[in-house]
Amino acid sequence: MAHHSLSLSSSGQDIELEQLRSRLTRTVLRHAPEDGIEESTLSGLHLGRANTPTQCTSAIYEPCLCVIVQGSKTIWLGDREIVYGPLSYLVSSVHLPVLGQVNVASPGEPFLSIRLDVDSQEVADLVFELGEAVSDEDQCPEINCGLCMAPIDTAMLDATTRLVELLDKPADTPIMAPLIRREILYRALIGEMGARMRKFAAADSQSHRVSKVIALLKDRYTQPLRVRDLADQVNMSESSLFHSFKQVTRMSPLQFQKKLRLHEARRLMLSEGLEAATASYRVGYESPSQFSREYSRMFGAPPRAHVQSLLSGEGVGAPA
DSSP, rough: OOEEEEOOOOGSOOOOHHHHHHHHHHHHHHOOOSEEHHHHHHHHTTEEOOOEEEEEEEEESSEEEEEEEEEEEEEEETEEEEETTEEEEEOOOOOOEEEEEEEEOOOSSSSSEEEOOOOHHHHHEEEEEEHOOOOOOOGSSSOOSEEEEEOOHHHHHHHHHHHHHGGGGGGTHHHHHHHHHHHHHHHHHHHHTTTHHHHHOOSSSSHHHHHHHHHHHHHSHHHHOHHHHHHHHHTOHHHHHHHHHHHHHHSSSHHHHHHHHEEEHHHHHHHHOOOOOHHHTTTTOOOOHHHHHHHHHHHHHHHHHHHHHHHHTTOOOOOO
């Protein structure tokens, strides 16, 4: 299993970064008083809190940028493990099924996180405007993982702090929020992970073709999977698509589709009260028994028992 981790010793932390983090911590604590993920009054901004370490839970990451304010978390994407904590940020460039677990959290110092949803078109527009201002594309592999992490710098943390502080300044929000969101994306695009993000936005890149396939699978997850049809739609060979898809998502197209189906089935059982068999047919399974086996492997319990535990609050997932 590939392992990636990031740690910053307190002795080496920049004073300004730590001051910004302290400001941000106080604001997040006020606006996320309970365990779980809180959708803030700012569109696309979510605050996460956990007072204790969590169990490993399954989730779907939409394109987003996540910042850990306090505590630490491990994310698994296929065979890739990412451990990240304060003063680091994570970018998901595409729609990805992941596993996540909060490692460090306590009532006195809860795990705190920020997730900012990212509009792929907004990224593409910014990349177009940047043009030749960035020229490190050759240093970035043509295909890379859709989930990556980097240390946060003062400029990005300052922008993130100002965005979250708008929760206390509702009168400023309509004008300032779009500007600061754009600044955060700009900082990411010119930062350490910028070349990777720009590859996903470049229409002629393999990364962008894979992102289009992911969008197709997201729309057609109930249908039988035909890799040849997907490859034809993005002008790739089957073998090239399979190889590139696995590099981006760390799983095969079939494994990816299965995770999408199981997540949607869980949502249907939770939000619409469907029975397991009905949900399994709705998401494309032909055999409820196969669905039950695969659901149990992914979520750690049979469908009915797992949904009941979630409804009773015993299976609350780890915040992003």
